[in-house]
Amino acid sequence: MTDESSYAASFLEGSLGLEQGSLGPGAVPSALAGEIASVMRGAPPKDSTTPSLEVAIRAFLSELEKSALEENGFIVRKARWPGSASFAVCLTHDVDNIERPADHVAKVKDRFSASDYAKWKRGELSLYDNIEMIREKEAAAGFRSSFYLMSAEYPLSKVRKAARALDSRGWEVGLHGDFGTHDSEREMARAVERLADGLGVHPRGVREHYLRFDFQKTWKVMEGAGFDYDTTVGNADAIGFKMGLATPFHPPDQGWAPMRLLELPLSLMDTTLWGYLKRGEEEGLEDVRRTMKMVEDVKGLYTLLWHQEAVRMKGGRQYWAVLKELARRKRVFVGSGADVAGWWRAREVPLRSSAGGRLITLGGKPPKGLRLVVKAREGTKLRVVSGSARETRPGMFVVSPEGGKFRMEVTKVGGPG
Secondary structure, three states: OOHHHHHHHHHHHHHHOOOOOOOOOOOOOHHHHHHHHHHHOOOOOOOOOOOHHHHHHHHHHHHHHHHHHHHOOEEEEEOOOHHHOOEEEEEEEEEOOOOOOHHHHHHOHHHEOHHHHHHHHOOOOOOOOOHHHHHHHHHHHOOOOEEEEOOOOOOHHHOHHHHHHHHHOOOEEEEEEOOOHHHOHHHHHHHHHHHHHHHOOOOOEEEEHHHOOOOOOHHHHHHHOOOOEEOOOOOOOOOOOOOOOOOOEOOEOOOOOEOOOEEOOOOEEHHHHHHHOOOOHHHHHHHHHHHHHHHHHOOOEEEEEOOHHHOOEOOHHHHHHHHHHHHHOOOEEEEOHHHHHHHHHHHOOOEEEEOOOOEEEEOOOOOOOOOEEEEEOOOOEEEEEOEEEEEEEOOEEEEEEOOOOOEEEEEEOOOOO
16 A cells, blocks of 8 residues: 555445454555545545545445445444534634623624623623633533633733633643744744643644644644644634544544544634624524534544633534533534543553454454444344344444453344345
């Protein structure tokens, strides 16, 4: 395989949760491998209005399953999300500023409710520092999120208390890259040091200000700075999927080896709706629902960027409606960037087979919530040690591994379907 096709095979094994090393030479169609390689170097996908590359990846999985059923009678893979959730949502907030001058607030007072503006006039609340308000309302809904703070645009002393409270209660404090950090290792190191010194919290995650990104440089800068993940790659001025992707992945280095860094692709930014596109509140909320449904259809990750300073404003206050809708859902994994990245890394425990492919094991302790999905001919039987199996419909099983001694044996393969 070429370096690009080797990377594509590794990418697909990780994305789909396939058996380690299962995609050998020629297993990935050249068109699919080519598009994966192309978007990793910054070229647009065939359709950026939808998670089009994810759709192509799901079609590839369907072909794999068909071949496996014909040849072996079954196929096993890891579900993407804890408990085999239908999709995941990553809640994130950029902290661009925490206060504005009084003359600016007076000019834009119509953005705020009359009661909030009056309270601000009396000095009873801040219109632009909503970190604690968001944390409380997310906690009430049962969620946690990420807040990305800048290191040089406002005094960190003014947000230190709130940041430490977030960190101690399970929310994430990450870095919102300063001007020049996206393509300079030196500037990035300075920003990390300023944030860590100013807040007493070392950032694991990063998002660049204004979504600045250079496909030739930025991932390398972030990898060198020791970040666990980035969540910059997305659109500012249009609704859509910049890479056609909606799942975490390890970007390639210049030699096409997967980096340790994870990318959590950005699905939608609030200012795209209210700033660039001038959407009405209900219209913008419908855009959120519509794009989230696209991601759910491919069992992907929906990364939402909602600026913390916007939640009291027209448009921005729709964040509370988003939380209510997520709270009503039953089969969605919702977390911060650190939660999502932590899960994805834990899910990377190798899936292995032996005894002619019929004995399935894991190369380590399974994370809590990991599920294996088995698609097989009707009549297939499984024997599970250190775990359990549930047949959800004829020929479809969800397996729950437990402990470090999990093993699953396919004891009988049903006849042709």
